[in-house]
Amino acid sequence: xxxxxxxxxxxxxxxxxxxxxxxxxxxxxxxxxxxxxxxxxxxxxxxxxxxxxxxxxxxxxxxxxxxxxxxxxxxxxxxxxxxxxxxxxxxxxxxxxxxxxxxxxxxxxxxxxxxxxxxxxxxxxxxxxxxxxxxxxxxxxxxxxxxxxxxxxxxxxxxxxxxxxxxxxxxxxxxxxxxxxxxxxxxxxxxxxxxxxxxxxxxxxxxxxxxxxxxxxxxxxxxxxxxxxxxxxxxxxxxxxxxxxxxxxxxxxxxxxxxxxxxxxxxxxxxxxxxxxxxxxxxxxxxxxxxxxxxxxxxxxxxxxxxxxxxxxxxxxxxxxxxxxxxxxxxxxxxxxxxxxxxxxxxxxxxxxxxxxxxxxxxxxxxxxxxxxxxxxxxxxxxxxxxxxxxxxxxxxxxxxxxxxxxxxxxxxxxxxxxxxxxxxxxxxxxxxxxxxxxxxxxxxxxxxxxxxxxxxxxxxxxxxxxxxxxxxxxxxxxxxxxxxxxxxxx
Numbered sequence: 458x459x460x461x462x463x464x465x466x467x468x469x470x471x472x473x474x475x476x477x478x479x480x481x482x483x484x485x486x487x488x489x490x491x492x493x494x495x496x497x498x499x500x501x502x503x504x505x506x507x508x509x510x511x512x513x514x515x516x517x518x519x520x521x522x523x524x525x526x527x528x529x530x531x532x533x534x535x536x537x538x539x540x541x542x543x544x545x546x547x548x549x550x551x552x553x554x555x556x557x558x559x560x561x562x563x564x565x566x567x568x569x570x571x572x573x574x575x576x577x578x579x580x581x582x583x584x585x586x587x588x589x590x591x592x593x594x595x596x597x598x599x600x601x602x603x604x605x606x607x608x609x610x611x612x613x614x615x616x617x618x619x620x621x622x623x624x625x626x627x628x629x630x631x632x633x634x635x636x637x638x639x640x641x642x643x644x645x646x647x648x649x650x651x652x653x654x655x656x657x658x659x660x661x662x663x664x665x666x667x668x669x670x671x672x673x674x675x676x677x678x679x680x681x682x683x684x685x686x687x688x689x690x691x692x693x694x695x696x697x698x699x700x701x702x703x704x705x706x707x708x709x710x711x712x713x714x715x716x717x718x719x720x721x722x723x724x725x726x727x728x729x730x731x732x733x734x735x736x737x738x739x740x741x742x743x744x745x746x747x748x749x750x751x752x753x754x755x756x757x758x759x760x761x762x763x764x765x766x767x768x769x770x771x772x773x774x775x776x777x778x779x780x781x782x783x784x785x786x787x788x789x790x791x792x793x794x795x796x797x798x799x800x801x802x803x804x805x806x807x808x809x810x811x812x813x814x815x816x817x818x819x820x821x822x823x824x825x826x827x828x829x830x831x832x833x834x835x836x837x838x839x840x841x842x843x844x845x846x847x848x849x850x851x852x853x854x855x856x857x858x859x860x861x862x863x864x865x866x867x868x869x870x871x872x873x874x875x876x877x878x879x880x881x882x883x884x885x886x887x888x889x890x891x892x893x894x895x896x897x898x899x900x901x902x903x904x905x906x907x908x909x910x911x912x913x914x915x916x917x918x919x920x921x922x923x924x925x926x927x928x929x930x931x932x933x934x935x936x937x938x939x940x941x942x943x944x945x946x947x948x
Contacts, residue, residue: 497638512542819945
């Protein structure tokens with residue numbers, strides 16, 4: 458019977474509440490398009506101070522932000538604006554200058570902290586100025602202009618930010634000035650975070666046993682401190698977790714979940730969703746924004762209102778990936794020993810590629826391209842999952858001691874099989890069965906260098922292209938044994 462991979466407790470809760478957020482607009486993902494309104498003043502420089510006074514004006518900027526990392530991105534701008542500058546009385550009485558401009562620019566923005574962004578840009582375009590003189594009437598002309606500046610913005614709401622823009626513009630053949638403006642940024646939500654947009658990736662079956670203190674899975678890595686171990690959820694629990702871990706003294710328990718988002722979500726908004734909705738039963742909440750191993754991280758501390766248990770959780774966000782490490786202890790322990798929690802939080806990192814590595818005493822998995830993903834430990838081996846040509850394979854393998862026979866069932870068909878190990882074709886005995894739901898499962902046993910190994914292979918047979926008796930010879934299985942598995946005793 459196929460193993461059913463368990464979903465993570467934390468993001469199961471998150472996805473179930475996200476579709477019915479009490480304030481959907483507050484947590485809405487933001488479009489890369491924004492509209493900015495910049496009213497401000499223009500101060501003349503150098504010799505221009507003898508001719509021009511300080512003026513007032515405003516620009517309207519349409520901006521497209523293209524992110525190429527979690528905190529950096531390119532900004533493309535198009536702008537129109539106007540400026541009004543009185544002339545000093547000594548120059549012309551009752552005279553002033555009106556100016557219109559249109560242009561574009563390119564810049565780079567850096568989110569230095571959650572909600573706080575610094576941008577630098579260069580721009581250019583064409584301006585037209587004319588003198589308003591009550592005696593002579595309007596007189597004017599135009600030329601190109603160029604300039605650059607910096608913008609400092611605090612996003613007060615997901616769809617609104619406020620800040621300061623400081624820039625220099627040179628109007629060729631006319632003048633130059635420094636402009637200081639209030640930057641009002643209006644962002645466009647693309648829709649609320651919903652259950653349809655959150656996919657929690659299964660990692661393991663909670664009935665299987667874990668061991669060791671390091672995990673590399675999907676696109677995440679977590680290394681627990683010495684004395685901590687990974688464990689499976691207890692059989693029969695109503696909730697499922699990707700996996701759990703606890704310290705040697707069993708005073709702090711934890712779990713880890715990983716998910717991908719189908720849309721862009723601001724990291725601090727995701728943290729707010731988690732704190733306010735997923736942790737709705739908790740009180741005395743606090744959120745601390747930081748950075749851990751190149752990813753945005755939010756340390757959320759709280760106390761369960763009913764039991765008094767303490768929780769410290771770390772939410773990590775990188776582009777459209779998120780993970781949560783959740784810790785819980787009895788009253789008055791976790792908060793007083795927060796250094797243990799932070800040591801665990803520092804052990805988490807996102808991987809550059811979806812590698813999966815799992816090392817056991819006599820069996821090792823090296824899947825640097827992510828084609829095969831570690832799912833769980835089983836005895837002294839592990840279960841891996843791979844998808845080839847839309848076929849979902851689940852393979853378990855472990856070394857066994859002494860005599861071992863697969864439990865037979867009515868309808869099982871004995872087969873003769875083989876596996877390629879270290880370029881050697883090894884004969885295997887086995888049996889195959891058709892499980893309920895259309896899956897084919899094969900059970901095998903073979904020997905290599907004095908060590909016996911047990912194998913099970915399960916795949917959906919929908920479509921009828923897989924021959925049960927040839928399951929062991931499927932391209933995906935052959936590739937797994939030849940290129941991804943390392944057996945103890947190999948040269």
